[in-house]
Amino acid sequence: MKNILLTTVAVTLTATLAMADGHAVVRMGTEGAYPPWNFINDAGEVDGFERELGDELCARAELTCEWVTNEWDSIIPNLVSGNYDTIIAGMSITAERDEVIDFTQGYTLPDPSAYAATSADLDVASATIAAQTSTIHASFVAEQGWDLLEFSTPEETIAAVKNGEADVVLADKSYLSDVVAQDDDLVFLEREELLGGGVGMGVRESDAELKAKFDAAITSMKEDGSLNALITKWEIGDTF
Structure with a gap:
């Protein structure tokens, strides 16, 4: 696509x-x-x-x-x-x-940014976080000094969590809502960010x-x- x-x-x-x-x-x-x-x-x-x-x-x-x-x-x-x-x-x-x-x-x-992972019991500060490159999400993770994996497309960030390459993805909640709703393996973390x-x-x-x-x-x-x-x-x- x-x-x-x-x-x-x-x-x-x-x-x-x-x-x-x-x-x-x-x-x-x-x-x-x-x-x-x-x-x-x-x-x-x-x-x-x-x-x-x-x-x-x-x-x-x-x-x-x-x-x-x-x-x-x-x-x-x-x-x-x-x-x-x-x-x-x-x-x-x-x-x-x-x-x-x-x-x-x-x-x-500003749209709330959310974390989606395969487990709700996750500390983002010690996790590997997937985010799309050149986004406010990637910049935020980098500014926190957390472990960041950047990908070219949103789909690749989701795939990284699903295949275990990353622990969690950070993206706009409006984007992640349908993704999580359609995938029984993914859940939202309670924590959200307000960026941009x-x-x-x-x-x-x-x-x-x-x-x-x-x-x-x-x-x-x-x-x-x-x-x-x-x-x-x-x-x-x-x-x-």
Whole structure:
């Protein structure tokens, strides 16, 4: 699923957004591997909370949008280099990332991060913890000085716990909830973490006008309640 790259149309990379039918064409970059935030459905299309949210934001901003997928560990470099125009991929707003790219206002509040393991009797401080590379979870584990194993995809973190390579996985609870519910061998630990400053769209620092358009669209969705409705529908976390 991670190797699927959606190329709706061939686009020549330029410093400015392309145009179609009088509207700017915005390439929306996502991972396509982190349900319910974003995933590839049976039709091979980007789906999930962020697909529905992104389409609505583009409609409100009067932008024509196309979706592409990119592996997580290179998602910021490929935004900066122009392979797409936004990141909308469950990316938490952090000071470190904000030094490289710009963020819109958050479209979700910070999502609790949870630990999933094969046994509830586990001390995370003495465990080997699996986390996806280049995430707030991997950074948190490293900052604690705990034993960290990093993996390129969320599925690999789960597999590491299942095959005994790691003792526990740390990830967004919204992602782990379905995983644990569908796997009798996995349980949540009582301990949770609250990391990051909520999730926002990433844009290049030079794209202030694009950022302003999406900020306005996010604000309008907050004000009319439609953003909270999507958050509730996809069980992402707390509403605004």
